[in-house]
Amino acid sequence: MNLNLSFMAETFVHALTGIPTTLKITLVTMLISAPLGFFMALGRMKGNKGGGRLAALYVSFIRGTPVVLQILFMYSLLPSLLNYLFKSILHLNINIFRMDPIVYAYIVFSLNTTAILSEVFRSALMSVGHGQMEAALASGLSSSQAYRRIIIPQGLVVALPNICNTTINLLKSTSLAFMMTVKDIMAIAKMDAAYGYNYIEAYLVVLVIYIILCTLVQILFKVMEGSLSGYRRRITA
Amino acid sequence: MLEINNVHKSFGKNQILKGVDLNVEKGDIIVILGPSGSGKTTLLRCINFLERAEEGTINFDEIHTSFKGASKQDISRIRKRTGFVFQNYNLFANKTALQNVTEGLIVGRKIPKDEAIRRGKQALDKVGLSDRYDYYPSQLSGGQQQRVGIARAIAAEPDVILFDEPTSALDPELVGEVLGVMKSLAKEGATMIVVTHEMGFAQDVANEVVFMDGGVIVEKGTPSELFSRPKDERTIQFLKRIIREDFDYSI
Ligand SMILES: Nc1ncnc2c1ncn2[C@@H]1O[C@H](COP(=O)(O)OP(=O)(O)O)[C@@H](O)[C@H]1O
Numbered sequence A: 001m002n003l004n005l006s007f008m009a010e011t012f013v014h015a016l017t018g019i020p021t022t023l024k025i026t027l028v029t030m031l032i033s034a035p036l037g038f039f040m041a042l043g044r045m046k047g048n049k050g051g052g053r054l055a056a057l058y059v060s061f062i063r064g065t066p067v068v069l070q071i072l073f074m075y076s077l078l079p080s081l082l083n084y085l086f087k088s089i090l091h092l093n094i095n096i097f098r099m100d101p102i103v104y105a106y107i108v109f110s111l112n113t114t115a116i117l118s119e120v121f122r123s124a125l126m127s128v129g130h131g132q133m134e135a136a137l138a139s140g141l142s143s144s145q146a147y148r149r150i151i152i153p154q155g156l157v158v159a160l161p162n163i164c165n166t167t168i169n170l171l172k173s174t175s176l177a178f179m180m181t182v183k184d185i186m187a188i189a190k191m192d193a194a195y196g197y198n199y200i201e202a203y204l205v206v207l208v209i210y211i212i213l214c215t216l217v218q219i220l221f222k223v224m225e226g227s228l229s230g231y232r233r234r235i236t237a
Numbered sequence B: 001m002l003e004i005n006n007v008h009k010s011f012g013k014n015q016i017l018k019g020v021d022l023n024v025e026k027g028d029i030i031v032i033l034g035p036s037g038s039g040k041t042t043l044l045r046c047i048n049f050l051e052r053a054e055e056g057t058i059n060f061d062e063i064h065t066s067f068k069g070a071s072k073q074d075i076s077r078i079r080k081r082t083g084f085v086f087q088n089y090n091l092f093a094n095k096t097a098l099q100n101v102t103e104g105l106i107v108g109r110k111i112p113k114d115e116a117i118r119r120g121k122q123a124l125d126k127v128g129l130s131d132r133y134d135y136y137p138s139q140l141s142g143g144q145q146q147r148v149g150i151a152r153a154i155a156a157e158p159d160v161i162l163f164d165e166p167t168s169a170l171d172p173e174l175v176g177e178v179l180g181v182m183k184s185l186a187k188e189g190a191t192m193i194v195v196t197h198e199m200g201f202a203q204d205v206a207n208e209v210v211f212m213d214g215g216v217i218v219e220k221g222t223p224s225e226l227f228s229r230p231k232d233e234r235t236i237q238f239l240k241r242i243i244r245e246d247f248d249y250s251i
């Protein structure tokens, strides 16, 4: 089998122009999902029963369905739903069908990532021993001060490796955004490939780009972990 | 100064405390003895509202309330007047020794930072850790961690310090340094309620020893009364066992 190397070089350069889109979906999704997931976790921990059950239902729904299905479903459902919302309820004259499809990507991936992160944060916060809260109360802190100053900072350090995993999984699943006609790395490479049927070459190029991106994300998180978890290092005497 | 009456506490169907009374005057060193499971920890935790007793009253200087009906302010005021030293230290893992001590001063009590740091260092100096201000708990030995725990409890100059078996999680060779700190606190006139099995400590510094079993106070008195002339059969059996262990240990 002969690889068309000049095609690969061209596609590589061309596909690089999709990186901003891929990173934008990843970043915006994380910025939406991290706070939402965090407060969901906190709410569930502090024992809001009704809300907790609703959240649990949402999480198991998201975890129990394939991302591809969520994308197809939302992409079929959302436009007409939003159209109805804007036209009939809010009486706004916005043409939904001309909206940048990246917005759908933000919505679908945020729904997904929020659920995952809420579990990540919940298990991280629960991993902080009960004794920390008691010591804080005994020291004269209120329970919300204890959360802010003692429990949450420790929980975040515990959560970091899983936040890294979530980010990488998200980054990889954004390659499905082409299904919503978003022009990310994958979409660009596929379009180039379709022209002369050079799919193998195109996929190889995409593969390399994703490996590079994922490696960079991992390095970024390692650096963060190193600077945040200094207190766990043990100086053995 | 601190008086608790008729404390009852259950976990589910298990009644753990069945009407405990305790009266603490300023400067008292009260040692609580008793077999494992007799409710000693639960009693201390109820005083500090880490557990909520379902019956009984507490009078702490001008604060008079039932355990059940205590308001948030009552609880916060009582906690700010008591220090708690935990069996397994419970130091804040993400804070240095000094921050462990100043946290409750700065955040809990709104003492200005400079003043809090001055007092924090003073407390750490007192427990012999003037060279460990910036160490994290993970970098300290058990004995050092417990001494930070004591510094944290005394920094706010509480009216009463509650100790829950402060040396029982320590390697034997580290017990002495912690007991030494506690003895010097006692000498300075601190008021302390100490759950411990260290008979030597009880003998030397306690002015009252309380023996608990099965959720009630069986017997109490001065160390010499309780140790040389115990009245209740349960006390006698318990002391025999403890003293034999101490003896076995020393040979
Ligand atoms: N949070 C809890 N939930 C249920 N049972 C508890 C809890 N805390 C303590 N107990 C029970 O209460 C009893 C007394 O415990 P504790 O006060 O720790 O005794 P001591 O400190 O004298 O050894 C034990 O049987 C223990 O199992």
Ligand SMILES: [Mg+2]
Binding pocket: B040, B041, B042, B164, B165
């Ligand atoms: Mg105990």
